[in-house]
Amino acid sequence: MLRPLFKPFDPPGGRAPQFENHSRTAPLQTPAAVQHQCVGRHCWCLGDPQALPHRLTGNATGNSSRMLCQSYWQSQYECGTCMVLRAVRDVLSNTYQDQWRVAYSSRAVWLLFLDTNAYLEEFFTDINIPFDCEFLVAQSQNGDVIALTEVYRVSPTLPLQTYRFGNWSPGGGLTWPSQGFYQRRNNLQGHVIRATYKSEPITVNVVKEANGSYKTEGYFGQIWGIMADLVNATPVYQAATSYGSKSGNGSWSGMVALVSSGEADIGIGDFTATAERSHVVEFIDTVEFSRQVIWIYIKVFIKIPNSSDMVWNSYVAPFSYGLWLAVAISGCALCVCLTITNFSHDGQKEKQSLMVSETVFYIFGCLCQQGQREAVNRTAGRIVTLTAYVMSLVIFVGYSASLISSLAVQPRNLPFRDLQGLLYDGSYSLGVLQNSSFLNIFDGAVGGLESEVYKKLIGPFKSDLPSTNDEAFERVCTRNRYAYMLAQVRESGLQERIRQRYITLKKPDADRSTTTVGLLAIAPILVVFAAGNIMSAFVLMIERCIRGNAFRLWLDGNIRRPYNNEYQQLVRIRRHPRIHVMPNRRPLRVR
Known part of the structure; x- marks a missing residue:
């Protein structure tokens, strides 16, 4: 009896596929004529009525493809055993010649009942059981024990492969193998697999060795x-120019096009699983090897920002804007208090030791911890001065500690x-690999963040x-404000050893013993120093020009006055330095 243990989907029209009859000895009954109930599903039964001497009951748990199955022989066959087996062979041959039926049968678990004396190799001589089809053969052995054997072929030209699947007995029930489906089929017998790849130094590279073989x-x-090597396959490599992306007319390029058209069996590389790619290839998923999975994360790489790009605000960064505002308000309040101390208690203005403008510079000098030429005589003014110096000391200690630590550590502020945020x-332009999945992610987006990123940056x-x-990465290092999007790989187990061989991580900055502060780090201080000197020289020149012209005008005006004896004497002294003028006396020449 040939029985699919489960039916994963209904055929078009809701009808089971009709198997054609190619037997020359007897007409073949269609499966619909000998249908039996199997846990609420219809199963197709073909087989030898003499293969099992009594009612067979089977049950299985653990796998969705192995259902609880109960069947009873209720139909009477008019044809002999040989005719039925020949009909079963015809059904199998015709089933696996049709592509649609191969896909359908590969998604079901089949059970064939054969006589004890039947040989599997002889029965399946010209029958191809696909590699991904779970096909079981039940044969009576040692009386009531039924032996289940799994059969398949790696390819139609290779020998039949058998695997002892389990046993069934009325008392002990059914025993199942502990290994999984593909763990049982781990030998491809040197089958040729056409592999395509895109040459990348870190991800994939194929090298031809001296003996003519290829090594990845x-x-x-x-x-x-x-x-x-583990599955005993023989790979044949074909290079491609890109991973593959979908164009506007719906065609694909690169490795995806080679795999979808059948020119290659597998593509090797750091592919990204997308919905569009899954529609044109049979399988795409993250790499799984001995229960150790590679996880793919999207990362954007940029050049480390130069310290000169951020150093201009590093000298105000130690204090927040609120603290800087508090310092400014406190300085203004000290200026007001020092100005008020120049007035008497009764409101009468005394002779001021400092003018209002001088008071501002006086407090500013105290905050900068600079000494003052003129001292304040009043006690209230001295208290204000002491408060300014104490405040400047506290601010200086906190500011210096934060500034020095920021210059020494040099954190990278992305x-x-x-x-x-990008x-x-x-200010950045975003780059992705040509004909890659990242390009399809952005150019195929309808609205949302990805669409805006594509319109403005890609x-x-x-x-x-x-x-x-x-x-x-060369563009990232050489161009200004260039970002590159790539998939970052994280892994564990055996792949950790491979990663350590091909991917070397840079040691973190914390491992450095010393930190050198460069010239660019203190550039703002030098700029402020130079600008202050230049501005002071410029102001000095302006003052000299203004005061020099005013002095000459005042000098010329007094010379024209005929009765200004004192000024005449001053002029004589300036013109003749050795002449000393005595008051109310004639000038004497000093020898």
């Missing part, structure tokens, strides 16, 4: 090499941390996208 290197290349910054530079990761 790189992160995913070595993983594929280990997998091919300009953005996500795509929203879009909001607007679309204007679509014709200038990098073709390799090396070219992209």
